[in-house]
Amino acid sequence: MAKLEYAPAPESRAVVEIRSSYGLFIGGEFVDSQGGGAFPSINPATEEVLADVTDASAADVDRAVRAARAAYRGVWGRMAGADRGKYLFRIARILQERAREFAVLETLDNGKPIKESRDVDIPLAAAHFFYHAGWADKLAYAGLGVAPQPVGVVGQVIPWNFPLLMLSWKIAPALACGNTVVLKPAETTSLTALLFAEVCQQADLPPGVVNIVTGAGATGQALVEHPGVDKVAFTGSTEVGKAIARSIAGTRKRATLELGGKAANIVFDDAAIDEAVTGIVNGIFFNQGHVCCAGSRLLVQEPVADELIRKLKRRLATIRVGDPLDKNTDLGAINSAVQLARVRELSDIGEAEGAQRWSLPCDLPPQGFWFPPTIFTDVAQSSRIAQEEVFGPVLSVLTFRTPQEAVAKANNTPYGLSAGIWTEKGSRILWMADQLRAGVVWANTFNKFDPTSPFGGYKQSGYGREGGRHGLEAYVTAGDLG
């Protein structure tokens, strides 16, 4: 038992009011489904049912797309950029004002630690609205043509790992550019999107500009395939991304896809070792490893491999796994039973394929979905845990001898979303960044996000960029108002 044993420091859940059931947000109000069912949204840390959420039908999706079209034609597509910007600024401010409410709800619904929803998810979501609010009346200066026009109605499907943040990545640029949206949150994490619908009402956003339809895969498919949708934006698995690309082939629809990743975090022997250890921890254990750009493959140069792994294990001993609402929790719950099964399966395969498994000895809560921070050493490049996206708190450690070998191993994956480089040598950072086929390369840091910086991948990590000036490109066209 440690001398300084942290007492429980739970954030109060009383700050947020959760309704027993939620309808769909269409045309500016909450409406009941037409023919759709309902499903429970649970707290993955306790398996407690938080609320019943609507499983939207194809008819619901159709209503939402029509509402979006009407809002696009009637008001939003014609509104002056400066006026659109005012709405976005207002939404950003409301998100900041209600940050605690959003943070607690996100943690309850997703399982992520409150310190991450409080310090990362919610502030970044507000930042995305602030950033894009500023663009709304300056699109002519974005290098996208003299008078860029909105695309129209955008169908957006987002994942469960950063529910409100992914919503903001999708909705903020779409609205700034004059589009209207129908957004489907992931089925396990709908609640903050539904709370965001209240924010739209509070901000007096014109009805139909933002529509939220909840549901599972079928709802998403109905949205993507709806003929009234001009553009599709998706973040999620590579498998579903491919299905979307197939389904919209031959239509006028444009798509941006942000898919999986298997990022290499590359540590050279001259790296600032203690900070690299922190970066590795942030790279793979941030958000339980439910991060598409997670640094799930640690490539470490042989002379420092033993020391680094020793320091990493020592550091992991201070990781606190447990109640996500506790302000001192570092690692929360796995988002769903399905995801937990996947993490377990791949970890078992890793062990069977000969890698050395080390898991933090820690007590896991009896209820809910939990997986301890885990490191695999002696991992072969051919091992499935070195190739496939685990999307959990599981790190594969590989070694290399030369920079060329590091590059070859880092690039040797079907993905290409992100990479990290740790070295005190500036010239090596530039050389490596040039060689790595990854959309984002972090140097001496990892998992840093900013609305001004474009994010997106190579190869099977998808196409298109989100954030920054580049991210606007997906939401404008030279075409006329439709």
Add this chain to the structure above:
Amino acid sequence: MTSTADKGDAASRARDLLGVGRLTNAALTTWLHGLPGVDQVGCEARAAALGTRSIKTTAKAWAIDAAISMIDLTTLEGSDTHDKVRSLCGKALVPDPTDATTPRPAAICVYGDMVATAKKALGDSGIRVASVATAFPSGRASMRVRLADTRDGVQAGADEIDMVIDRGAFLSGRYLEVFDQIAAVREACLRADGSSAHLKVIMETGELATYDNVRRASYLSMLAGGHFIKTSTGKVSPAATLPVTLVMLEAVRDWRELTGTQVGVKPAGGIRTSKDALKYLVMVSEVAGDDWLDPDWFRFGASSLLNDLLLQRQKLRTGAYSGADYVTID
């Protein structure tokens, strides 16, 4: 605190560790510059992240008492008088007259001419007397004077000596000179009976400017035989900071792994609130580990911190926050 003097020659231990036949400035430079660098952004981010730990109820009660017991209650002013020092010793003996369970600070830290007064006032209470020495705070005096200053403090009964390093020599890369000086002061800490006053090496991190330098100075001080590495004199701004202390805690942790010898850490200057003190203890716990959560291995150089800790302690006990007039000014 006293310990059996280490008669081993610091230079011979250093030669062993560095694997060289002769301890030269070049050998020391190669060794110190071969230490891993510190990434400023990452180091500061880690310190800030540790600062967000939430210390409540039972943890807070433990941490407040621990912090009090780790204080080197300090007065280092030109205007110090014997009465002032006696009064401060009284405070150390009875920190809170309303609550006898209040722990006592670890030591009183004064200038050398006040050591005898403090020793007499503290008697056999177990509270130690630390004397700053070596022409504190600048260190700008001949080595002969600095050593005499040290011996003076030891002879007056100081249990601990807080020396300053020659920052000018360090910054210009004369590491061997700094090493020799620390080793010489360590020898001057020897008492006639063969025991030794404990040596705290003040690196004055505010003048070292980079975290790389803080790491190098920490290793150099440990190599030369310092029992404690200490951030600051309190006379230079910035004094102690969380990131600097983080680098020092990493150094003592890794040093023990390398040599088996445990060295203490003392941030000093600018730590005034309980909230700050608790952040330091969190850092000690998570970076160096439990072995350092002890007055023998971690100290706060502070004066006003004690009263804030006492107020917080009273609040935990009574449920009400009283105010500055309910703790004594000494």
